[in-house]
Amino acid sequence: MQETEKLFYSDSHLKEFDAVVCSCTPDGERYRVVLDRTAFFPEGGGQYADTGYLDGIKVIDVREKENVVYHVTEGSLAEGTGVHGRINWEERFGKMQQHSGEHIVSGIVHEWFGYNNVGFHLGNDYCTLDFDGPITKEQLKEIERRANGAVFENVDIQVSYPSKAELAKLDYRSKIEIEGQVRIVMVPGYDVCACCAPHVKKTGEIGLIKLVNMMNYKGGERITMLCGYRALQDYDRKDESAKAISASLCAKEIDIAQAVEHLKGEQASLKGKLASLQQKMIGYLAQEIDISEDVVTVFDQELSGNAPRELMNKLLSRGAKICAVFAGTEAGGYRYVIGSHTEDVRLLCKKLNEAFAGRGGGKAGMVQGSLMGSEEAVKELCKTAGKEFL
Numbered sequence: 001m002q003e004t005e006k007l008f009y010s011d012s013h014l015k016e017f018d019a020v021v022c023s024c025t026p027d028g029e030r031y032r033v034v035l036d037r038t039a040f041f042p043e044g045g046g047q048y049a050d051t052g053y054l055d056g057i058k059v060i061d062v063r064e065k066e067n068v069v070y071h072v073t074e075g076s077l078a079e080g081t082g083v084h085g086r087i088n089w090e091e092r093f094g095k096m097q098q099h100s101g102e103h104i105v106s107g108i109v110h111e112w113f114g115y116n117n118v119g120f121h122l123g124n125d126y127c128t129l130d131f132d133g134p135i136t137k138e139q140l141k142e143i144e145r146r147a148n149g150a151v152f153e154n155v156d157i158q159v160s161y162p163s164k165a166e167l168a169k170l171d172y173r174s175k176i177e178i179e180g181q182v183r184i185v186m187v188p189g190y191d192v193c194a195c196c197a198p199h200v201k202k203t204g205e206i207g208l209i210k211l212v213n214m215m216n217y218k219g220g221e222r223i224t225m226l227c228g229y230r231a232l233q234d235y236d237r238k239d240e241s242a243k244a245i246s247a248s249l250c251a252k253e254i255d256i257a258q259a260v261e262h263l264k265g266e267q268a269s270l271k272g273k274l275a276s277l278q279q280k281m282i283g284y285l286a287q288e289i290d291i292s293e294d295v296v297t298v299f300d301q302e303l304s305g306n307a308p309r310e311l312m313n314k315l316l317s318r319g320a321k322i323c324a325v326f327a328g329t330e331a332g333g334y335r336y337v338i339g340s341h342t343e344d345v346r347l348l349c350k351k352l353n354e355a356f357a358g359r360g361g362g363k364a365g366m367v368q369g370s371l372m373g374s375e376e377a378v379k380e381l382c383k384t385a386g387k388e389f390l
């Protein structure tokens with residue numbers, strides 16, 4: 001098969017081109033199209049393949065094998081005919097922004113710490129760089145600052161194809177041993193690296209380089225990076241969040257983290273107050289409730305946590321024979337706790353579960369569970385059950 005002329009190397013900013021269809025082979029529901037020349041970059045060097053159109057037919061993936069570029073398309077094209085190609089430029093330019101940004105960051109990390117970029121992912125959604133050594137948060141800030149300095153300097157990105165002799169003298173980053181001609185991408189003053197992908201022409205095109213996240217990864221560091229439009233989009237989203245929180249808390253945008261901390265403190269102290277008020281309420285409730293019935297039943301939707309059990313214990317201490325506390329609502333169901341110092345409450349528990357689709361159990365002196373039913377019906381059952389076995 002004739003090798004494909006790679007137009008993305010002669011001009012990384014070529015958006016449209018004309019070519020001739022060399023072959024078109026069905027591949028499942030797709031087609032594999034080979035052209036004499038193409039601006040579509042296949043997957044390589046961590047960068048995902050371009051997408052776009054050949055005439056009106058969608059190109060969903062691009063691969064390369066032995067210098068032949070295969071376009072995976074949704075429709076067929078007639079061999080020997082001319083075709084007009086159009087790559088999804090917005091997507092490609094975004095990837096070039098990330099990729100050129102990655103070279104600068106990797107170059108700086110290599111120069112300052114001697115670490116290698118051992119993993120690079122450049123997808124449509126996110127972009128990560130893996131380094132084989134530790135980096136601190138402060139160092140990350142300095143790396144980011146210098147990388148953006150490279151952008152503001154707006155230096156030309158140079159591509160060259162050095163001979164074996166020239167290459168031997170050149171100090172450059174490379175992930176793998178490359179057979180054949182090596183393509184060198186240089187950002188003067190910042191990085192020299194072997195790379196097969198298209199890059200922006202000047203560093204100014206990259207726009208902002210933002211290192212948004214960092215995590216330990218295989219003894220080194222995985223950095224998440226956003227460049228250009230992706231960084232702008234991220235800024236937009238965060239700006240919206242900050243403005244919404246600022247408005248809701250009536251705090252300056254710059255102070256929202258502090259305002260949230262303050263709010264959390266208030267919430268914790270309210271929780272404490274609520275717990276102590278609940279304790280007091282249980283005390284008052286326990287004094288007020290009539291304990292003359294065989295089974296004393298209490299319904300309360302405010303009781304939470306351990307409160308139902310505490311109330312039950314207080315009522316048993318006052319002399320209630322059997323005490324059943326139901327917390328919750330008729331619509332949402334009740335959580336129950338039933339206890340006695342003298343009787344086996346498991347029988348009552350069983351009856352309640354059977355009648356009200358309940359579940360739960362326990363020991364003779366105390367059972368716990370949940371059920372669904374009306375307050376009236378549950379009370380009625382407790383009353384009759386009490387008469388039955390006491």
Ligand SMILES: [Zn+2]
Nearest residue numbers: 045195196197
């Ligand atoms: Zn590269």
